[in-house]
Amino acid sequence: MISLSNLTYYPIKACRGFDVKESHVERMGLANDRRMMVVTPEGEFLTQREYPRLALIAPTLRDGTVELSAPDCDSIIVSIQTTGIPWQVHIWKSKGVQAIDQGDEAASWLSDWLGTAVRLVHFADGFKRRLNADYRIREDDHTGFADGYPILLISEESLQDLNSRLESPVPMNRFRPNIVVKGCEPFAEDKWKRIRIGGIEMAIVKPCARCVVTTIDKETLEQSKEPLKTLNTFRKRVGGAMFGQNVIPLNAGRLEVGTSVEIIK
Numbered sequence: 001m002i003s004l005s006n007l008t009y010y011p012i013k014a015c016r017g018f019d020v021k022e023s024h025v026e027r028m029g030l031a032n033d034r035r036m037m038v039v040t041p042e043g044e045f046l047t048q049r050e051y052p053r054l055a056l057i058a059p060t061l062r063d064g065t066v067e068l069s070a071p072d073c074d075s076i077i078v079s080i081q082t083t084g085i086p087w088q089v090h091i092w093k094s095k096g097v098q099a100i101d102q103g104d105e106a107a108s109w110l111s112d113w114l115g116t117a118v119r120l121v122h123f124a125d126g127f128k129r130r131l132n133a134d135y136r137i138r139e140d141d142h143t144g145f146a147d148g149y150p151i152l153l154i155s156e157e158s159l160q161d162l163n164s165r166l167e168s169p170v171p172m173n174r175f176r177p178n179i180v181v182k183g184c185e186p187f188a189e190d191k192w193k194r195i196r197i198g199g200i201e202m203a204i205v206k207p208c209a210r211c212v213v214t215t216i217d218k219e220t221l222e223q224s225k226e227p228l229k230t231l232n233t234f235r236k237r238v239g240g241a242m243f244g245q246n247v248i249p250l251n252a253g254r255l256e257v258g259t260s261v262e263i264i265k
Contacts, residue, residue: 002261004197005156006172006180009033011066012120013145014047015057016218017176022256025200025249028128028143029150030178032061035123036080037099037145038110043089045145048213051114055218066102068109078106078120086124091145098124131248135205141248149246152208153179153189158243161186165230174214174227175244181261189245194264200253201264209240 009030010017015038024031038046038054048054053070060067061080069075086098099121101107106120123129128142131149143150154177163169172180179197181189192204210231216223231241 002181002183002263004179004255004257004259004261005182006177007255007257008176008178008180010176011036011059011061012057013037013045014051014054015059016055017173018060022254024252025151025255026252027141027150027249029146029249030255033178034145036066036102037089037091037121037123038114038118039089039099039121041117041119043087043099045089045091046114046118048216049211051116052216052221052223053114055216055221057110057113066106068106070113073113076105076109078102080122082122082125086127087121089121091129092147094129097129097145098127100124135246135248137203137205137248137250149206150249151179151202151247152177152244153181153202153204153247154244155184155186155189156180156182157184157186158189162227162231162243165234166226168226170214170227171218173218174216175210176213177244179247179255183261190242192245192263192265196262196264197255198253198259199251200255201250203248203250204245205248206246207237207242208244208246209237210243211240214243 007020007023008017013034056070058069065077065079067075067077081100084100088096089099102120110118123144131141195202215228235241
């Protein structure tokens with residue numbers, strides 16, 4: 001039996017994620033997943049490629065606030081603002097995405113930690129960042145500040161297969177999935193088109209091309225050539241080395257770890 005073995009959401013894009021036993025799923029992805037993002041004063045998004053120290057920031061959500069913490073650093077708690085005067089930010093090919101600035105205190109804390117001037121923004125309520133027309137299922141399919149799609153899915157068996165080829169195994173957090181499943185063959189998810197977990201139907205629309213972010217140890221920030229070097233030996237396709245699948249939820253509902261995964265087609 002294939003089952004849901006792990007759920008992870010990332011409150012701030014490129015920062016630390018949190019495992020949960022259950023989560024509400026919206027059309028734009030897991031609740032609170034990558035609804036916030038760190039940007040330059042000009043509105044350009046930051047990633048671990050240029051600022052690996054983002055990986056050490058732990059953003060904890062509670063009661064309308066976010067606590068920002070990092071090793072050997074005083075934490076702060078700021079109120080989350082989702083409405084107000086929108087600011088246009090840019091993420092990949094998406095220009096003019098509407099976001100709400102989260103204030104000077106958050107900006108100062110993040111700027112000090114990263115060593116460069118930045119702002120923290122939240123996805124503006126009501127704005128829809130539509131998906132690539134070549135892969136979306138419905139015209140209004142949309143996401144938040146994820147790279148391109150609402151959910152990323154990987155099987156435990158695919159990671160086990162990759163690790164069997166590496167001198168030193170890597171943890172799943174190198175790949176930052178939202179949904180991890182188990183009980184299938186390695187890379188079985190490559191062949192899936194539609195799945196159902198509980199009451200939520202999902203479309204598997206596109207393999208995920210991996211980048212150098214996967215080579216950064218999320219605890220030490222040490223960087224090597226793996227696992228990307230090995231992935232390129234057996235998972236390279238047009239567009240890059242593929243690992244994991246991009247997913248679009250077709251309806252809202254709740255997901256719970258341990259729920260069986262039905263392969264529709």
